[in-house]
Amino acid sequence: MKYKILLLNPDIKKIDLECRELTSRGIAVVTARNVVEASRLLREDGLIHVILTEWEIPVDNENTVSIKGAELFEKFRVLRHEVTIFLYTDQANLPYFRTGGSLSGYFYKGEHDYDDIVRKIRSEVINSKNRAPFFEKLLEYSRKSKDSWHTPGHASGYSVKNSIWVRDFYEFFGANLFRSDISVSVPMLDSLLHPTGVIKEAQELAARAFSARHTFFCTNGTSTANKILLQTLLAPGDAILLDRNCHKSVHYGTIIAGAEPIYLTPSINNAYGIFGPVPKQTIIAAMDKALAAGKRVKVLILTNCTYDGLIYDIADVVKEAHKRKIKVIVDEAWYGYATFHPHFFPCAMEAGADYSTQSTHKTMSAFSQASMIHVNDPDFESLEELFMEIFNMHTSTSPQYPMIASLDIARKQMVMEGYGLLSRCIELSETLKNSINSLNKFRVLELEDLISDDVRNDNIKLDPTKLTIDVSRTGFSSREVEHLLLDKHNIQIEKTTFNTVTVLITIGATHSKLNRLYLALENIEQMSGNQRPSKLNNSDDIFLALSPIKFVPRFAFYSEGETIQLSDALNRVSVHMITPYPPGIPLLVPGQIISKEMIEALNHYRDFQVEIHGLKQGRLKVLTAADEARLELDGYRLHDINE
Ligand SMILES: Cc1ncc(COP(=O)(O)O)c(C=O)c1O
Known part of the structure; x- marks a missing residue:
């Protein structure tokens, strides 16, 4: 097992003994005697999955000031949400102080029961975090190699594997895809439309991982997730506040629900053709104006982060909406990983939003179309039946099982190694930014370049895993740069505006890919020579x-x-x-x-x-x-x- 425990104890003799006991039972242990050391280890070592700590720990080597209880545990939580914290103390009775609710368990030192500690830790890491209950069941079923007398018609690939015409299809996708693409009539694999078994279990693990009370898997992307939520929360005639610039699924959802949309005009950066966040004052004024006009305002929906990586101070916006009894949905299609690294905290669920929709497939390892709906709404219990009805209305009765498995796996991966992967993305992004900026004709845009004046005081941040590159000095239009990258260098970028190209540094990024992109841009820069500026990257020509x-x-x-x-x-x-x-x-x-x-x-x-x-x-x-x-x-x- 590659996971580690962080053991905290200020007493050097005791910590050595405890460390030996745990290590002799096959557990990898790193130790810290103060909060500064512990924080450094948590930041640097993504393999730490469990903290075993005393109630009170000195802040640093000086041993003069210490932190205890809830305050101590919170220190760790703000560094790593996914790490499990166990209290390991001399006090037989739990201290009469508040723990902050972030403890997962307790061990009394007086019992010297290291076997108990190891058993509980293994159970926590192996039986919940490191599990993928749906995927494991799917594997088990496919390995049984049962004769299929049910849908799908390819019957585990038998219809294609010996075909003289379409065998290449079978060979390309491989036997396992066909074996795992099975019908909903297999009871041991549960039902997405009425989960009671392994899908329910997988969704519960996802809820825990993504800081939600409930999570639902969606097999038709965040496009459908948004429609499901809007139809659940809005009755005909209700009003919804929505970023005018939100994804089309939100507009469709509003049409389907028969709700009255109240559009929020986003900030616009004409210099680079970028729509940014909606200014906070615009949101507040629109809520107040709509309520004063007697509108039944039920929902505020915003996109966070934006396509270009601009991040709202979402907790603040949620607070304003809740003051006015308006539910908040955050479209996190591009931000599903936010709960796994402090660089991105808080995600919508942690910020107190009621719902979030995430395209797990866009930024994590799930297959295309695989998304999640997360719920934190304290009133959800009274809506759950309606929600499930609408979920059923929009979901195929034959959802694809490999897609569901990919959601289960994406969650497991992020819990087990998300922190490390995201730390690496941030590092790669910095390296790529520096190398691009070393060129003469390309420049990576900073937060100040990307936001417009009307959101400068809104505490907006920039997601470093989305790099927007100004290409205007090459003389090529961004479209031409995109085509050169694709046709000449085999590099597909994410999107363009008239004078920028955007690349995503996802958890699948590698040093090789990064350097290939740099070399391609260098080559384009050389090619550009005395290229006259393209008409298409002149900002006067296009006005958002x-x-x-x-x-x-x-x-x-x-x-x-x-x-x-x-x-x-x-x-x-x-x-x-x-x-x-x-x-x-x-x-x-x-x-x-x-x-x-x-x-x-x-x-x-x-x-x-x-x-x-x-x-x-x-x-x-x-x-x-x-x-x-x-x-x-x-x-x-x-x-x-x-x-
Ligand atoms: C902000 C936003 N929301 C929702 C969606 C739809 O997501 P999906 O492709 O998962 O249906 C997108 C897709 O690009 C998007 O950009």
């Missing part, structure tokens, strides 16, 4: 703007409309969502006025050959004059709050 939303999206969406050319659409109202992809943030939502800036922005995206959902051969659907008159008459015009 959001136009007003005239009608409630649900009712605009269900209007008949007519299809016209984008060039003829000035001041008309969109029926559908128009979404450049990736990342899937709509430029136009149903009911929104098509302004000159919107048309220009869409034309720019087309010049960039960006995939644009909702725009077909330059045509889009808009409301007719009759539609607009009817919507006006029916009272679906959005006035005051959204303008």
Whole structure:
């Protein structure tokens, strides 16, 4: 076993003895005699999974000041959430002080029962953290090699493995994928739609790992996770405050729920074409204005971190929403790992948010589409039945088992080695940043470059695992840089704006990949020579703007409309969502006025050959004059709050 215990005791003789006893029982031990030493070890050694500590420990070598109880345990918690803390003390009775609720167990030194300690520690690490109950059951079942008389039709691969036409499909994916792709009629593998066995157990372990009260696995991505939550929390006519720039699934969820959206305009950085967080004052003012107008405001939903890695002071925002009795959903599609490293603390659950949705597949080791919904809402018990009904409404009755297994494994990996992997990502990011900045024509943008003035006082942070690189000095457009990276250097980046490219340093990053990227950029810099600046990276040419939303999206969406050319659409109202992809943030939502800036922005995206959902051969659907008159008459015009 590769995990270690951190043993804390200020007494040098006793700690040596305790260390020997534990080591002789096969446990790897590192020791510390004060808080400073312990903190250093926790920061440096990702293999520490358990702390065995005295009630009171001196702060440093001087031995003059010490910390005890809840304060001591909290010191460790703010460094590493996933580490289990056991109290190991001379006091037979638990001290009459508060422990802060972060202790997982207690051992009395007077009993000298090292076997008990070792048994409990092993049980904690091996039987919960290091387990993947669903994956283990799936392995067990696949190894039994049962004859399949049920779906799927490939019957463990038999339909394809001897085919003269499609055997390559079987050979590429391999026998194990087919053996583990089995039907929901296998009871020992539990049911995602009504979990009572290994899926329930896996979800409970995930809840514990991600600091939630409940966790639910989603096999259709955070796109579906968002819709499930919005439909659960919003009844028709309820109001929701949403970042205008949130993912399209949030807009769809609002349409499905029949809720009235109140849009929050995000901060916009026109110099780099980046939408940032919504200013805190905008959020507070919008909540107050909506409540004063008598709206039934039920939910605030924000994206944290943003696609470009900008991180809200989320605890503060949650506090403001809760003061007003508004539930908070945080779309953490890009931030699922935040609970596993203090560099990113707090994640939404720790910040007190009610719900969070995470694309486990985007930033951790789960397969594509595998996401999680985390719940901390104290009122959830009264909603759980409805939630499960809606979960069932949106979830296939044949979820893919390898995908569920990948969620179980992604959680186990993050608990066991997430801290170490993330520390490495942060280091790699720093190295990559320095090497890119050593070039003349590329520059990694810092927080100050990325945020605009309206959020400068909002305590925004930057996630170092998302690097945005200014390419404007190369003379190439970002699209050209992207193509050069892909076609010439075999490197696929995450996204571009008109003058930046963004790369993600995920837990799968390696030194080799990092240096290959650096060499590719160096090569592009040399190629660029005296390249004249591309028209496409001139910030004057593109201006990120959001136009007003005239009608409630649900009712605009269900209007008949007519299809016209984008060039003829000035001041008309969109029926559908128009979404450049990736990342899937709509430029136009149903009911929104098509302004000159919107048309220009869409034309720019087309010049960039960006995939644009909702725009077909330059045509889009808009409301007719009759539609607009009817919507006006029916009272679906959005006035005051959204303008
Ligand atoms: C902020 C945000 N939320 C939700 C999603 C949807 O996630 P998924 O791809 O897991 O469906 C995305 C996808 O890019 C996103 O950027």
